[in-house]
Amino acid sequence: MYTLTLESKNPEIFFKLELNNLEDIYKECNQTENIEKYNMREILDKIEFGINILEPGKTDEDFIFKYANSIFGIILNLECMNI
Amino acid sequence: MHEYLIGRQFSDVMPELNNLNMNKVSFKTIYLGNQVMDSILKLYHDEDLIKAWSQKKLNYQNQLIIIFEDKTNYHIEKLKQKKIFEEASFPKLQIDNNLKILKVNKAFKKSIGYSADDLNNLNLDDLIIDYKTKTKSTNFKNNLNLLFNKKEKAVTSEIGLCTVDSKCHYFESYSRLISPNLIQIGFHDLTELKETKQNELNIDNYFKNLQKVKKTAVSLSLTNEIKWGSEIYELFEIPKDKIPDLKNDFIYDYLLPSEELKIKEAMNNLTDDNATKCIYKARTYKGNIKYFKVIFQISYENGEKGRLGFTEDVTDDYIFKQEAFRLQDNFKFIEESNQIGIAEYNQGKYYFTSQIYNILGVKKEDYPDSIDIVHEHIIPEDLNKWKNALNITPEHDMHDVTYRVKTENNQIKYIYCNNKGIFNNNGEIVKVLGFLMDVTDEILIKKSATELQNNLEHIQKNSKIVIATFTNGKYKYTNEIYNILEIKQKDFPNNVDLIYKFAVPQDQEKIVKEFRNLTPSKPNLHLILQMKTSTGKIKYIEDFIVAEFDENGDLIKRVRFMHEITSLIEKENKLEELSEERKILLQEIHDRVKNNLQLILSFINVDLHYNSDNPNYVINQTQNRIKTMALTHEEVYQSDSVGKVNLKNLLTKILNHVFIHHTSNNLNFYLDIDDVELDINRCIPLGLLTNEIVLNTLKYGFPNNEPGNIYGKLKLKDGIIDFKLWDDGVGVVNPVEVFNSNTLGFVIIKHLASQLKAEVNVLTNIDGFGLEFIFKK
DSSP, X not given: OEEEEEEOSSXXXXXXXXXXXXXXXXXXXXOEEEOOOOTTHXXXXXXXXXXXEEEEOSSXXXXXXXXXXXXXXXXXXXXXXXX | OEEEOOTHHHHHHOTHHHHTTTTTXXXXXHHTTOOEEXXXXXXXXXXXXXXXXXEEEEEETTEEEEEEEEOHHHHXXXXXXXXXXXXXXXXXXXXXXXXXXXXXXXXXXXXXXXXXHXXXXXXXXXXXXXXXXXXXXXXXXXXXXXXXXXXXXXXXXXXXXXXXXXXXXXXXXXXXXEETTEEEEEEXXXXXXXXXXXXXXXXXXXXXXXXXXXXXXXXXXXXXXXEEOTHHHHXXXXXXXXXXXXXXXXHHHHBOTTHHHHHHHHHHTOOSSXXXXXXXXXXXXXXXXEEEEEEEEEEEETTEEEEEEEEEEOHXXXXXXXXXXXXXXXXXXXXXXXXXXXXXXXXXXXXXXXXXXXXXXXXXXXXXXXXXXHHHHXXXXXXXXXXXXTOOOSSSOEEXXXXXXXXXXXXXXXXXXXXXXXXXXXXXXXXXXEEEEEOHHHHHHHHHHHXXXXXXXXXXXXXXXXXXXXXXXXXXXXXXXXXXXXXXXXXXXXXXXXXXXXXXXXXXXXXXXXXXXXXXXXOEEXXXXXXXXXXXXXXXXXXXXXXXXXXXXXXXXXXXXXXXXXXXHHHHHHHHHHHHHHHHHHHHHHHHHHHHHHHHHHHHHHHHHHOTTOHHHHHHHHHHHHHHHHHHHHHHHHSSSTTEEEHHHXXXXXXXXXXXXXXXXXXXXXXXXXXXXXXXXXXXXXXXXXXXXXXXXXXXXXXXXXXXXXXXXXXXXXXXXEEEEEEOSSOOSSHHHHHHSOOHHHHHHHHHHHHTTOEEEEOOSSSSOEEEEEEEO
């Protein structure tokens, strides 16, 4: 059993998600959209920190991933976790 | 480029968006103002934290930027600290400045039975009592206030604490301020220990008293006599049958020299009010040296003043005390002068000498004695090593280990630790002593020395410098010597001097002679040696020798640094040869200049003889000849090979010169010259010869500047040069006769041909006049 939590100084911002498999974090969305290559991609790829850049989607509930570098990949990549 | 639109699924793992009513308010509205939000995202597998990231979210130009940083190590470390409190083997609690207990650890709940809530519902004053008097104690709260008011950093006190089943336990508490409003208290249960100690003390006193009674001899000195208790004979090991023979003051006979004074001084200082005592040394009847303590005091027996003496055998105590002092002194000395720290674990408590606190960079007052500070600082990778070294049994009561600790300022240090267990008669461990030494420098030096050694080996392996050592009759060489001498190491035992063996005979003698001259005052030598390799090649080596001698002037070591200088020597030899060649050439040039000048002089003489009335002609001819000579020399200088001239270039230049200066463009010349190089000494006559013939041809073959052709052909075959020059001018009736006449031109031509040792033929079957010269190259 895996547990993903989100903690913050603001006690109201707390989240706990229980998962049987790590893959469950990442569910492929039915809706996809073609986007342009992010213009700062080459610079951001070299940054040690993980960076995700999102934009509001067509509805307020959705986001489009404009850019995601490797760290966000690590969250989703089971092999990198040595488990 | 495709990216997934995650939408709701993503907002599930970013719940603060939901808290901010993300689903209802437009994205733009929420994130206006570059709001930054920090949070920690943690992933657990069962209860173990496996990953943690810090998240910063900010709005920038209508984009949500989320920055992740991997903080797994930091959060795992933090959890560990939390676990230290929770999983500690001794009871702990945390209390705030309102004296509200925030949490207690598992050990607290187990041994005392109360939870944090239970304690807060009860009055602390009712729980904490003075152990001895069993009354309420206020010291505990006072101590906490001292900490909150920052008057103390840590406080240790002994308290009684009632457990949930109303039993009173005796604890040593260690309280320290871990944050401005929070104190952590550790409890060490001493109940059992105190009770055991009390019993031990009672038994000890009993035996001591028993011994005292047994070993103390009483004496009473009156005016005329001394009465002795029977124990004195036992103390002095006097057999019973000897007792009747003893004098009153017999003990003086057994005293060691100068000890009598001590007793007399004690007796003299005796007053009615004060007892005196002294310790003296005596040799017993059996010859054993013993220490006796005597206490004197005044006593009145039936009105008569007497002196009571209580004599006690204190040998064991005295020796033990002396040894203890000596040990203490030694221990202090070791502690002060050494880098060895000592750790002791005894009955649940740890004791560390100052060196260990210094090594770890911590303060003694920051840790209770119930915590092993070394364990707290060991890096996780070395924990097993540390644990194994504590696996002490009566059979293996000593272990040593080297592990790494991380000090307070995050420095990694290497600690060598020797653990020694001390066991009682039942084989139970009583205490563990650890002798610790900071060996960081040694380890690092060792590491860098190994690295250096590796580098040196690498250099030696790849270097072209040979290092040879001779010591104790044995020779040792680096690999390059085998390459130089073209031999294999295995073919030669280490008692063979390879340099001597492969040196050419004359250099073998040189080595022997020069080595004899090595002395302590002149230990260095520099030799250039010629070697003959196993394949017969001659090689040269430069050899620097350094000899070491002992104090008697005997050779103990010889070190040689050698490198091959064959190519250098070869270059030097070549340079020397070149220099020699240059000298010869210079001499030749002088000779040539002299010869040329003599030749010019001869030509002028001959010209004057024939044309004494026409000096302009003589000058003109001389100019032509000098120019021909100059062209020949010019060709020499421009030639790649010194002293050799390319005939094709030379003859073309000479003919060009003659035609430019002496014809009016109505003559053509055709040359067919082989690519032949000839010595300069022979080129000068050949050049002049060509010059003379062409000038004669112009003068007599084409007297009125008629148009025509001049031909030249030079062929080399089997080392013989065949040189022909002819024209298609007016010619002569009988060419052979004309050639043999004594006209100036032909005289000169014949003279120059003889210098070339050439056979001269007059060409027939041609339109004009022509000559052929055949000579050896």
